[in-house]
Amino acid sequence: MTEFKAFSKMKELMTNYYIEAKTTKEKPIAWITSGAPVEFLFAMDIIPIYPENYAAMCAANHQSVELMEAAEEAGFSQDICAYARTDFGADLTQGGPAGGLPPPHFLVCSTNICKTVIKWYEVVARKYNVPLFIVDTPFLHEGLNKDLIDYTVRQLKDLENFLSEFMGRPFDRERFYKVLALSQEAAEQWKKMLYLGKTMPSPFNSLDSFIHLGPIVTLRGTKECVDYYKLLYKEVAERAEKKIGSIPEEKYRVLWDNLPVWFKMRRLERFFEEKKCTLVVTTYANSWGGLGNHQTEAENDPYELLAASYLNVYINWGFEERIKYLAQLIEEFSLTGFIMHSNRSCKPYSVGMYRLQEELSRLTGRPGVVIEADQNDPRVYSDAQVETRLEAFIESMGSN
Amino acid sequence: MFEPFYEVINNVSKTVLKYEKEQGRPVVGVMPAYFPMELIDAAGGYAVQLWGNNLPLGKVDGYLQTYCCSVARSVLELELVGGAEMVKAYAFTSLCDTLINLREVYKRLFPKPTLEISIPMTQTRAARRSYLKSVIQSVVEGLEKVTRQKIRGDALAEAARIRGRSRELQRGLYKMRRQRPGLIKNKDFYAAIKTGFFLPPIVYNEMLETLHLGLDGLEDRGSKGPKLVISGLVFDPMEIYGILDELGVAVVDDDFANGWRTVSKDELRVGDLVEGVTEFIFNPAPCCCIYNPDNDRHPYLVDKVKDAGADGVLFWYIKFCEPDAFDRPQLMERLREESIPSVTIDVELSMTSFDAIKTRVNAFCEILEG
Ligand code: SF4
Ligand code: SF4
Numbered sequence: 213m214t215e216f217k218a219f220s221k222m223k224e225l226m227t228n229y230y231i232e233a234k235t236t237k238e239k240p241i242a243w244i245t246s247g248a249p250v251e252f253l254f255a256m257d258i259i260p261i262y263p264e265n266y267a268a269m270c271a272a273n274h275q276s277v278e279l280m281e282a283a284e285e286a287g288f289s290q291d292i293c294a295y296a297r298t299d300f301g302a303d304l305t306q307g308g309p310a311g312g313l314p315p316p317h318f319l320v321c322s323t324n325i326c327k328t329v330i331k332w333y334e335v336v337a338r339k340y341n342v343p344l345f346i347v348d349t350p351f352l353h354e355g356l357n358k359d360l361i362d363y364t365v366r367q368l369k370d371l372e373n374f375l376s377e378f379m380g381r382p383f384d385r386e387r388f389y390k391v392l393a394l395s396q397e398a399a400e401q402w403k404k405m406l407y408l409g410k411t412m413p414s415p416f417n418s419l420d421s422f423i424h425l426g427p428i429v430t431l432r433g434t435k436e437c438v439d440y441y442k443l444l445y446k447e448v449a450e451r452a453e454k455k456i457g458s459i460p461e462e463k464y465r466v467l468w469d470n471l472p473v474w475f476k477m478r479r480l481e482r483f484f485e486e487k488k489c490t491l492v493v494t495t496y497a498n499s500w501g502g503l504g505n506h507q508t509e510a511e512n513d514p515y516e517l518l519a520a521s522y523l524n525v526y527i528n529w530g531f532e533e534r535i536k537y538l539a540q541l542i543e544e545f546s547l548t549g550f551i552m553h554s555n556r557s558c559k560p561y562s563v564g565m566y567r568l569q570e571e572l573s574r575l576t577g578r579p580g581v582v583i584e585a586d587q588n589d590p591r592v593y594s595d596a597q598v599e600t601r602l603e604a605f606i607e608s609m610g611s612n
Numbered sequence: 613m614f615e616p617f618y619e620v621i622n623n624v625s626k627t628v629l630k631y632e633k634e635q636g637r638p639v640v641g642v643m644p645a646y647f648p649m650e651l652i653d654a655a656g657g658y659a660v661q662l663w664g665n666n667l668p669l670g671k672v673d674g675y676l677q678t679y680c681c682s683v684a685r686s687v688l689e690l691e692l693v694g695g696a697e698m699v700k701a702y703a704f705t706s707l708c709d710t711l712i713n714l715r716e717v718y719k720r721l722f723p724k725p726t727l728e729i730s731i732p733m734t735q736t737r738a739a740r741r742s743y744l745k746s747v748i749q750s751v752v753e754g755l756e757k758v759t760r761q762k763i764r765g766d767a768l769a770e771a772a773r774i775r776g777r778s779r780e781l782q783r784g785l786y787k788m789r790r791q792r793p794g795l796i797k798n799k800d801f802y803a804a805i806k807t808g809f810f811l812p813p814i815v816y817n818e819m820l821e822t823l824h825l826g827l828d829g830l831e832d833r834g835s836k837g838p839k840l841v842i843s844g845l846v847f848d849p850m851e852i853y854g855i856l857d858e859l860g861v862a863v864v865d866d867d868f869a870n871g872w873r874t875v876s877k878d879e880l881r882v883g884d885l886v887e888g889v890t891e892f893i894f895n896p897a898p899c900c901c902i903y904n905p906d907n908d909r910h911p912y913l914v915d916k917v918k919d920a921g922a923d924g925v926l927f928w929y930i931k932f933c934e935p936d937a938f939d940r941p942q943l944m945e946r947l948r949e950e951s952i953p954s955v956t957i958d959v960e961l962s963m964t965s966f967d968a969i970k971t972r973v974n975a976f977c978e979i980l981e982g
Binding site: 286287288289291292293296323326327328330331332334335338339344345346347348350351353359360362363366367370530531532554556559560562563564565566567571584 | 674675676677679680684706708709710712713714715716717719720721728730732733734735736738739742743746900903905929931932933934935937938939940941942944945
């Protein structure tokens with residue numbers, strides 16, 4: 213990992229967040245998916261908890277296997293998303309960092325990342341006997357249109373009613389607008405930082421951005437989150453200015469598609485450094501920059517803006533859009549190739565990926581590789597297999 | 613009595629080609645599940661359901677990873693090996709992440725149009741209605757383009773009546789099976805249901821009417837083994853029914869997406885098509901793929917087992933099907949609380965060895981028989 217001074221600040225932020233969530237007596241807890249409109253919760257003083265983020269932490273701490281085994285023991289198939297399995301295990305055993313998550317008072321789930329989360333949250337809703345609110349954001353096979361935005365806006369308004377009923381007081385619009393502005397600002401800062409990757413050599417690598425995702429996922433909508441990314445941006449910008457790269461020598465610059473392999477971060481980092489290859493940009497980390505895109509349209513109806521942003525995320529796009537976007541990133545970031553993680557856990561991100569790889573290579577003339585792995589389950593990961601494929605890929609960039 | 617049904621399911625391509633020629637209607641390939649085929653009929657198309665084949669998988673490996681379910685993999689294999697040349701367009705529903713991406717794969721690989729009923733998974737009723745309205749409109753337009761024929765109100769009503777009749781006749785078989793377990797062999801039963809996937813509904817209805825006549829007068833032979841309810845997505849591969857028949861198991865009811873969950877649907881109400889389709893998708897049987905807290909699978913399955921007088925539940929798990937896999941542990945727990953034994957078998961449509969399944973089902977039967 214690139215050494216950033218901001219890192220300790222992030223640790224502090226995240227620790228405080230979890231401590232508050234675990235100890236609060238006054239504030240309700242809502243479990244929420246990573247791509248759901250959290251702004252509504254902050255506006256009502258509800259603490260959002262992100263089971264996906266927690267599962268990732270478990271894997272990064274090398275605790276996911278024992279937790280998944282507990283879930284599998286309880287009957288959950290190895291075929292289901294490893295994030296869900298990890299969290300089910302943590303819930304069953306109260307294991308994992310900080311001894312599991314605080315129990316939810318209700319759940320909010322958005323389908324923009326996958327339909328799997330509905331199933332996951334149904335299990336949780338049944339176990340804790342709590343309400344589940346779904347913001348359904350259909351897959352954009354043919355791009356965004358007015359019907360989709362209307363559909364989502366209506367649900368967002370319904371979410372307000374739900375929250376107001378739950379809290380027994382009117383929805384706080386004024387606060388909501390403030391939160392939304394903070395959320396947008398954080399997204400803007402995050403994106404600005406990620407786009408510093410265009411500098412050669414890149415001042416950070418994608419493994420860094422995976423680590424620094426914590427606040428934008430869990431705290432967007434708060435002032436702390438904005439401050440944090442300002443701090444990080446400043447530091448990264450300085451490095452960019454001085455042309456300090458994230459690795460000593462950068463020969464290759466590549467894109468990473470899909471989630472990280474959380475339990476192999478260190479090893480992969482060493483591997484790539486040795487090969488003089490920087491992971492410059494990822495579709496995954498970029499996903500939280502979306503809200504920032506709409507800054508200039510601030511005069512628009514904020515509900516429409518939110519609906520459009522939450523519908524319009526990479527993993528919710530059809531392949532045509534995905535290919536266009538990937539090609540654009542390859543161009544803008546001056547990349548020499550791209551890596552696609554065919555993630556056994558994450559079907560929406562992965563199913564059909566071989567086709568994307570083929571088309572993207574053809575379109576851009578850059579080599580690409582698909583590696584078979586999983587974001588959270590080391591038992592289906594083989595160092596030898598992955599690294600052999602990556603080596604061949606890196607060689608192919610050399611001969612280009 | 614069942615030969616004509618086997619004749620169809622053992623010769624699917626031949627059958628489809630024959631009726632395509634006879635009717636002069638373009639074939640629309642239907643993906644799992646709950647696509648209201650009445651719309652296809654009314655547009656002048658020939659709806660053929662494509663899932664459930666058990667081709668050996670080969671070409672598909674280059675396009676769909678091995679961690680995708682065999683339903684998706686086998687259906688794409690069929691297209692890749694040229695087995696679906698007669699299909700002019702594809703009708704999808706947004707049932708799961710795999711199918712959603714599969715549609716994208718089809719769009720990249722084949723020049724044929726794809727349509728989709730995107731199912732709104734929300735509890736915000738008004739939003740659901742207006743969204744579904746726009747979805748139906750685009751599906752209708754898409755179909756009309758494929759068949760070059762407008763969907764007229766009378767044609768739709770007629771299609772609804774005919775398809776409604778198919779399901780009514782199928783429900784008759786389900787009822788008979790519950791009342792007289794052992795009357796129909798398991799394999800024959802599903803052969804009769806499956807036949808409907810491939811035939812024009814009028815032709816199929818005639819076959820079912822004849823079957824009803826034949827079965828009505830027959831004595832129940834009784835079943836010697838346990839009575840089971842089966843739950844799963846897709847009722848293939850058919851070989852497993854051979855095993856169940858051999859073991860003397862009487863399947864008395866099922867909870868398959870392409871079985872009872874579809875068969876139970878009433879005639880599509882076409883007066884208010886949006887309401888009709890909503891009703892069609894969300895009711896009456898709950899499904900793991902359709903979020904609907906008003907129609908809970910737990911009491912539903914318990915009641916089903918009790919009503920059918922079953923001794924236990926067999927979960928027929930198509931490998932890698934997440935919607936099914938998420939629900940199962942809690943569902944089994946609920947059954948345990950009701951003292952209803954259950955067991956799971958792992959199934960792939962392309963499987964060729966059934967020994968492990970046989971051993972497992974046999975052991976379960978022994979437990980049930982005490
Ligand atoms: S990893 Fe993929 S399948 Fe799992 S919760 Fe995230 S988006 Fe959904
Ligand atoms: S079997 Fe399951 S995963 Fe496969 S297509 Fe059907 S619902 Fe989707």
